[in-house]
Structures are given as C-alpha cells and as structure tokens.
Amino acid sequence: MSISILEYELELSENIDNLESSRAFSNIMRLIQTGKIHSVHIDVMRPPMIPDKSKFSIPLIKRLYEKLRDKTALTIHLMVDDPLNIIEEINRFTADEDRANITVIVQVESFSSEDEAIKSINTVKSYGYNVGVSLNLPTPKEKLTDKIARLADVILLMTVPMGSGGQKYYKSATRRIKYFSTKFPDKIIKVDGGINSETVVEVWKAGAKAAVIGSYITVSDDPERALLNIERSIKSFTKT
Numbered sequence: 001m002s003i004s005i006l007e008y009e010l011e012l013s014e015n016i017d018n019l020e021s022s023r024a025f026s027n028i029m030r031l032i033q034t035g036k037i038h039s040v041h042i043d044v045m046r047p048p049m050i051p052d053k054s055k056f057s058i059p060l061i062k063r064l065y066e067k068l069r070d071k072t073a074l075t076i077h078l079m080v081d082d083p084l085n086i087i088e089e090i091n092r093f094t095a096d097e098d099r100a101n102i103t104v105i106v107q108v109e110s111f112s113s114e115d116e117a118i119k120s121i122n123t124v125k126s127y128g129y130n131v132g133v134s135l136n137l138p139t140p141k142e143k144l145t146d147k148i149a150r151l152a153d154v155i156l157l158m159t160v161p162m163g164s165g166g167q168k169y170y171k172s173a174t175r176r177i178k179y180f181s182t183k184f185p186d187k188i189i190k191v192d193g194g195i196n197s198e199t200v201v202e203v204w205k206a207g208a209k210a211a212v213i214g215s216y217i218t219v220s221d222d223p224e225r226a227l228l229n230i231e232r233s234i235k236s237f238t239k240t
Helices: 006-014 016-021 023-033 058-068 083-091 096-101 114-126 146-151 172-183 199-206 223-239
Strands: 002-004 039-045 073-079 102-107 130-135 154-158 188-192 210-213
Touching: 006 016, 006 023, 006 058, 016 023, 016 058, 023 058, 023 223, 039 058, 058 073, 058 083, 073 083, 073 130, 083 102, 083 114, 096 102, 102 114, 102 154, 114 130, 114 146, 130 146, 146 172, 154 172, 172 188, 172 199, 199 210, 199 223, 210 223
Parallel strands: 002 039, 002 210, 039 073, 073 102, 102 130, 130 154, 154 188, 188 210
Antiparallel strands: none
C-alpha cells in the first residue's frame, strides 16, 4: 500500500520551513511507523493537464525528500504535460544512491506518441529511478501500448478521473484492472482513486497487486485505524 498525501498538501505547504510542526507531517510519520505502508505517494499536479490546479511545488518535494528519504520509499506521480522538465528539477537534489528507492510515475497522456513515451521512460530509468506508467480512467486503454507497459516497472491505473482526492471509485475501472492484470501478469498493477476498506477487495479480486489510498485514511479522525481497516480487508480476501 502507498499513502497519497494529497489532502495534506496545503498544510504541508503552509509549514514548509518547519514540517515537523504540522499535524499533517505528524500523521505521515505515524503511518510510516506502523510498518504497513510501502511508500508515500506525492501527486504532482500542474495545468494544463490538471486545469487550474498546481500541487506539490518543487521546494515542497525537496523538503519531503529530505525528511523522508531514510524512512520510507517515495513515489512521485507526475500529472503534468512536461514530466522530463520536472524530473530535471528533482535531479538537482536527489542523491544517486537514493533513486532506487524512488518511483517516478508518468502519465501516458503526457506524450504525443508511443516513441516519445518510450524515449522518456528510458531517460528516467537512466537517472536511476524506478518508473511507473499511469493511465487516466477516461483515456482509452489502447493508449497504454504493449511496448510502453512492458518497459514500465509499475502500471498505475486510475480508478477515478485524475485531479482531485476524495472521489468515489468508478465501477468501470474494474474491467480495466482485469484487462491489464490478465494481459501483463508479471507486472505490478497498482490502482489509485476511491480506495477504501470495501473497494480494496474489489480491485484485489480484479487482479490489482498494490493500491494508493488517500482520503479514506488521511481525512479520517484516526488515520492509523483506517489503515488497519484496509489491511484487514486485504487479509480477509487473501484468506478466502
């Protein structure tokens, strides 16, 4: 499981010079300390891909990296039109030895062609990062071609239209999860959007192997309990 900290972005930004003083950062640390999460998921948004919305500035990503680099893996999900430009900025502060513990996820919608996507993925890999490729829910599944999918370390399927947290899971995503998990059984199929203690079972049944959970945990009065609810649901399914 990965924890999306999108709902914490505003508070973290307001406390960028002293992250430890914020409730949001304290919650992140407590969730990490449970040992139940695989990574902290940072949703980087920029217009025009996400209209009228800019989330996780480069300075904030840098601060989170500095504070979390020795505590957990990081996933940086680039919902932007120019992912390589953002990555070049991130390269300025990430140490080479840390990059194997960082996954950079790019949107297939960022690229105008299969060749451009493949070239960009190879470039990101050459920097030492793990690379994921994400497909937005409204985008036809054919946009994620076999060559692109096979090159990626992770396939992230959006199970809501990307761009905002707190959305309800779209049932139409289940068919897509089944399709890609059957077509690429050796790949990590990860899902993102509307995941809670009930929908996590649905996506696991469909073939997902990992999930990004956001508001179900981060806006909960008891984030640790919410995280354990997710874990119990997964364990109950895997035992059946």
